[in-house]
Amino acid sequence: MSQAQVETTEQVTEFFNNLWQDYIKLTPSAAKVHEVLGKGREIINDHVAFRTFNIAPVRLATLAQHFEAMGYRACEDYHFEAKKLVAKHYEHSNPALPKIFISELLVEEFSDSLQTIVRNLVAQIDPAAVASPDFLYSGAHWQISSADYEQLLAESEYAAWMAAFGYRANHFTVNVNELPDYQSLEQVNQTLKEAGFKLNTSGGEIKGSKEVFLEQSSTLADHTLVRFSDMEKTIPSCFYEFAKRYEIAPNRLYTGFVAASADKIFESTNVRAEQEM
């Protein structure tokens, strides 16, 4: 356990349980994925991903403090130029705990109208709420009209997703190395497709390779009815990811992420990605 850890193991376990419960409410297919791949056995998660805006009080670094209090340490940084995002991943010395991937939208790089909408959303957050780890599964702290949602969507699918869903796990990720019945990610994908799941095919069904020490695939996000200030709309919510890691040294699996693959994983919540399929 790292010295920075202030949360107890019980608090950390409860945090991840609550995070999971919130996630499967929006992502019922995740529970079904567990049934199909785990057949009732426990599934180990490789990582959980969060999204945010680079505006106080919800900057990546601020949200990360909750994980630092659980004993996580900051690892690598990632930059997604076209999507105007940065990200960082965090690891825990306890290998049973998932890695954490947090990204943040570089709001100032977008149009004035996007900036105005987003700043108005963030202004509705009570800064005191951010200080509790519960904030990370508290959802949206604002009202947004369907017109504003559509306007965000035209510029940034990520901004629109954040506006609709707020603070919660964007996805959990099955650790394929720890799945007893599967040798490869291809087998996992095949089983999922046979069970009726739709996979994200942006950049191919499998992103990455043994050469970059990480292979990833993901389902397309489930659809959820969201209540906007003026109407209800069914839109993509959250997805499930699958990761297989390779050794960078004997008995040492790669623990980082691969920016080129992550760039495509982001598109699992994309409405347009589905229409192309």
Ligand code: OOG
């Ligand atoms: C994160 C996308 C990147 C990964 O594992 O590379 C990612 C997101 O969609 O918020 O999860």
Ligand code: NI
């Ligand atoms: Ni991921």
